[in-house]
Amino acid sequence: xxxxxxxxxxxxxxxxxxxxxxxxxxxxxxxxxxxxxxxxxxxxxxxxxxxxxxxxxxxxxxxxxxxxxxxxxxxxxxxxxxxxxxxxxxxxxxxxxxxxxxxxxxxxxxxxxxxxxxxxxxxxxxxxxxxxxxxxxxxxxxxxxxxxxxxxxxxxxxxxxxxxxxxxxxxxxxxxxxxxxxxxxxxxxxxxxxxxxxxxxxxxxxxxxxxxxxxxxxxxxxxxxxxxxxxxxxxxxxxxxxxxxxxxxxxxx
Amino acid sequence: xxxxxxxxxxxxxxxxxxxxxxxxxxxxxxxxxxxxxxxxxxxxxxxxxxxxxxxxxxxxxxxxxxxxxxxxxxxxxxxxxxxxxxxxxxxxxxxxxxxxxxxxxxxxxxxxxxxxxxxxxxxxxxxxxxxxxxxxxxxxxxxxxxxxxxxxxxxxxxxxxxxxxxxxxxxxxxxxxxxxxxxxxxxxxxxxxxxxxxxxxxxxxxxxxxxxxxxxxxxxxxxxxxxxxxxxxxxxxxxxxxxxx
Ligand SMILES: Nc1ncnc2c1ncn2[C@@H]1O[C@H](COP(=O)(O)OP(=O)(O)O)[C@@H](O)[C@H]1O
Ligand SMILES: [Mg+2]
Numbered sequence: 070x071x072x073x074x075x076x077x078x079x080x081x082x083x084x085x086x087x088x089x090x091x092x093x094x095x096x097x098x099x100x101x102x103x104x105x106x107x108x109x110x111x112x113x114x115x116x117x118x119x120x121x122x123x124x125x126x127x128x129x130x131x132x133x134x135x136x137x138x139x140x141x142x143x144x145x146x147x148x149x150x151x152x153x154x155x156x157x158x159x160x161x162x163x164x165x166x167x168x169x170x171x172x173x174x175x176x177x178x179x180x181x182x183x184x185x186x187x188x189x190x191x192x193x194x195x196x197x198x199x200x201x202x203x204x205x206x207x208x209x210x211x212x213x214x215x216x217x218x219x220x221x222x223x224x225x226x227x228x229x230x231x232x233x234x235x236x237x238x239x240x241x242x243x244x245x246x247x248x249x250x251x252x253x254x255x256x257x258x259x260x261x262x263x264x265x266x267x268x269x270x271x272x273x274x275x276x277x278x279x280x281x282x283x284x285x286x287x288x289x290x291x292x293x294x295x296x297x298x299x300x301x302x303x304x305x306x307x308x309x310x311x312x313x314x315x316x317x318x319x320x321x322x
Numbered sequence: 323x324x325x326x327x328x329x330x331x332x333x334x335x336x337x338x339x340x341x342x343x344x345x346x347x348x349x350x351x352x353x354x355x356x357x358x359x360x361x362x363x364x365x366x367x368x369x370x371x372x373x374x375x376x377x378x379x380x381x382x383x384x385x386x387x388x389x390x391x392x393x394x395x396x397x398x399x400x401x402x403x404x405x406x407x408x409x410x411x412x413x414x415x416x417x418x419x420x421x422x423x424x425x426x427x428x429x430x431x432x433x434x435x436x437x438x439x440x441x442x443x444x445x446x447x448x449x450x451x452x453x454x455x456x457x458x459x460x461x462x463x464x465x466x467x468x469x470x471x472x473x474x475x476x477x478x479x480x481x482x483x484x485x486x487x488x489x490x491x492x493x494x495x496x497x498x499x500x501x502x503x504x505x506x507x508x509x510x511x512x513x514x515x516x517x518x519x520x521x522x523x524x525x526x527x528x529x530x531x532x533x534x535x536x537x538x539x540x541x542x543x544x545x546x547x548x549x550x551x552x553x554x555x556x557x558x559x560x561x562x563x564x565x566x567x
Contacts, residue, residue, distance in 0.1 A: 196429035
């Protein structure tokens, strides 16, 4: 038990150290812009289809599920606004972040893990390129920048999915729907959600990089790195969500 | 051999927890020679060579490369020093997301002091590939190469900065006998062409016989025995004998 606790604190310590190193290295030249762009493209490209699909389905299902209840109260005209606010504030960011934890987090964990195991990271070090900067900093920055974009894109797709249900079941026109949907949406809904998404992206990439960079030798190490990256990233996403919601509640209400 | 050593390890200690891998290891590499290091698997050969290049931090001891103590150098000088050392990793360690050409260009990204500003890397890439006889593989990806080709490309990557010292970590392990022989011959060619001094880690007796000018046996974490291949191979010490069966 003591040993387990000790292990836990050692892990937390080395994780914090790894995270701090990011802030030390990001401001020191040389900057790896080319690699950063490549990573941005990779990350966006890899998750686009998945985010589209899940966003669309969430929008559809969420609307289908809420409709009967709202009908009972005669409040169907509120539906677009309610769905939009829920998606923008909470469902969109969290679903997209979880999808990305699965897709990007594990991808980074496995990629860096196999580079560690096959000594490619050592080879970089020997050839005078700082592997932390080249591999870790670029991936973290890229994911931090791309996640909010993916979240906004996912939100849009989800709202569109919701519109499709409304237009079939409720006979609402496109313009009408979006009028209703965005009437109640305010800046205080969008801003915290966007800020939150930056943190999600940072956390997902950081965990993935940490697991991959410190991967244990052997092929099982790579699998474990990818797996642990997903689990820890998902937990972190919920924790961050919780904290951000607490803070916004204090400031806004 | 005479003169000052180009590379010297003095009293190197390294342990992982209770696993004392190196217990006062000494080594000198002289200019132009091929020093072969043999030792059982897991005895710390890779650890030793990683301490040399700065990938692992030794617990104590001194490492001098061309007269400079590497533990006292700052990062920039250390990076510059690394241009003089080529390292061939045990598993080739090619970057598998990059083509052969990009793999070779990678060390050129940072080490520009030695060559000045490099505008066109093509001649350097071509020269390194010619040295290993694989110009045709320039635009392939690492997963399209055989084990022997990978090893050769890795050697080309180690050569591209024209190092004075090359460290080979088990260059023939995992290859079939014919490919091994090719790599061994290639190592000879490289030494002639680039006038390098090399440390070659191996447990392949044939490789040792062909390439070594001098040998060193790493046993129990120390330099247990040193000498020419012919001398060591007729030794009566049972621990030494075990290597030449
Ligand atoms: N990063 C590490 N952490 C813990 N132990 C290590 C590490 N690297 C190597 N070792 C241990 O050091 C010993 C020597 O390993 P190595 O130098 O790779 O052997 P070899 O002589 O076959 O190259 C082994 O017992 C290995 O378990
Ligand atoms: Mg080894």
